[in-house]
Amino acid sequence: MNNFPFTMLDICTLEGISIPPDGRAEYETVCPMCGKRSLNINFQKGCFQCWSCESSGGLLAFYLFCEGKENLSLKEARKEVMSRLYGTTPSEHEERAKKIQARQEEIKASEVKQCSLRSVEERNLTYSALLDMLSLAEDHHMDLTQKRGLSDFTITLRKYKSFPVSSFEEYPLKLMEMGLYVDGIPGFYKTEKGVWSLRGFKRGIIIPILNRNGLIQGFQIRKDDSLLKTFYKKDAKGNYLLDSNKMRIMDKEKKYGWLSTKGLSFGTPANSYIHYAADFVMDHGALVPKLTPDKGILLTEGPLKGDIFFEKTGYPAICVPGVNCIFPLETELKFLKELGFKKIYQAYDMDYLTNKNVAKYLAKSYDIIKNQGFEVVRLQWNPKYKGIDDYYLAKERGEV
Numbered sequence: 552m553n554n555f556p557f558t559m560l561d562i563c564t565l566e567g568i569s570i571p572p573d574g575r576a577e578y579e580t581v582c583p584m585c586g587k588r589s590l591n592i593n594f595q596k597g598c599f600q601c602w603s604c605e606s607s608g609g610l611l612a613f614y615l616f617c618e619g620k621e622n623l624s625l626k627e628a629r630k631e632v633m634s635r636l637y638g639t640t641p642s643e644h645e646e647r648a649k650k651i652q653a654r655q656e657e658i659k660a661s662e663v664k665q666c667s668l669r670s671v672e673e674r675n676l677t678y679s680a681l682l683d684m685l686s687l688a689e690d691h692h693m694d695l696t697q698k699r700g701l702s703d704f705t706i707t708l709r710k711y712k713s714f715p716v717s718s719f720e721e722y723p724l725k726l727m728e729m730g731l732y733v734d735g736i737p738g739f740y741k742t743e744k745g746v747w748s749l750r751g752f753k754r755g756i757i758i759p760i761l762n763r764n765g766l767i768q769g770f771q772i773r774k775d776d777s778l779l780k781t782f783y784k785k786d787a788k789g790n791y792l793l794d795s796n797k798m799r800i801m802d803k804e805k806k807y808g809w810l811s812t813k814g815l816s817f818g819t820p821a822n823s824y825i826h827y828a829a830d831f832v833m834d835h836g837a838l839v840p841k842l843t844p845d846k847g848i849l850l851t852e853g854p855l856k857g858d859i860f861f862e863k864t865g866y867p868a869i870c871v872p873g874v875n876c877i878f879p880l881e882t883e884l885k886f887l888k889e890l891g892f893k894k895i896y897q898a899y900d901m902d903y904l905t906n907k908n909v910a911k912y913l914a915k916s917y918d919i920i921k922n923q924g925f926e927v928v929r930l931q932w933n934p935k936y937k938g939i940d941d942y943y944l945a946k947e948r949g950e951v
Contacts, residue, residue, distance in 0.1 A: 559594045566617040586792050602875050666819045669735035675766040677731045685712040691756045700944045705862045712757045723747035738810040740818035753778045760824045765831040765838045769824045770810040779804045826854035829867035847894035859940035874912035884923045894926045901934040
């Protein structure tokens, strides 16, 4: 917590940034600088971070960030905030102080209780049992086999299933009857009636995310295309973003989402997990990715993409959820180095040629890999095929 006579909520109010009504300690919103929904604001700690434009800091840094006054000193920023919040006379100061205290007490009373994340071993047991209760819809099966080229063997082995559209309260009940945890497992929460429930989600394909030991650590869901909404982009203050022709910028809902119950009563947030698409072997009592003859492994973005590549080639892959996933990647690289891996085949999507943001993170990950002592090989293919999975599928079908 900070020692300032104002809070992150006060800064958001001054800057016109929307505040979640459900008492969440942190949330993500649109960044006022880059216009992407990648700005994480933590009200409890009084800090922020934008994963896209890589800006971060505390209360005063956030104020300067929103105002575009990075050249202003923190002392000057504090004075400016105090003036805007409290006014200049003693009576204005006192009145504002009372309002802030009342507001802080109100926020504290409305905070939503969250559960601590359980171990990956406990999550694996619960998620595995949940998947055994579910089925894969025919249209999802056709999508995975005909469109993406996965075999029934891989679909069964990886436990791809369709996310349920009803009976959300039945699943946690059955899991608890089996002696499994639902508290501390992202995806489960308590309803207003105090009953455990699986969170409702848009219909889609569940993609189990495996960790370095082959355990299910979380779920990513590929939403059905027909359910994806289009909308006009807005900045953090609710203003429409315009292109160079003064036209509103249209955007589409993200296709992939994490099964998370962040902000829900007794819910648990999910992390952005790195997925392993590989054969696993026993090493000192634990499963680990099998070392390849050339001691290399592919690095790509997207768990489903990695699974497809692994099936087509038999070559292992680690899959980041997005190109900006940097810090978790560093941890996994250290683990792979200990196992004896020496070469990383970098295979991010070919849109890095036209997307400056992707190109930036590609270069950043390249430097991180090199700094850890790996040999880096940047794979390239016909840009007509965006992802490496698209390329290998087209190759298999004789289109390349």
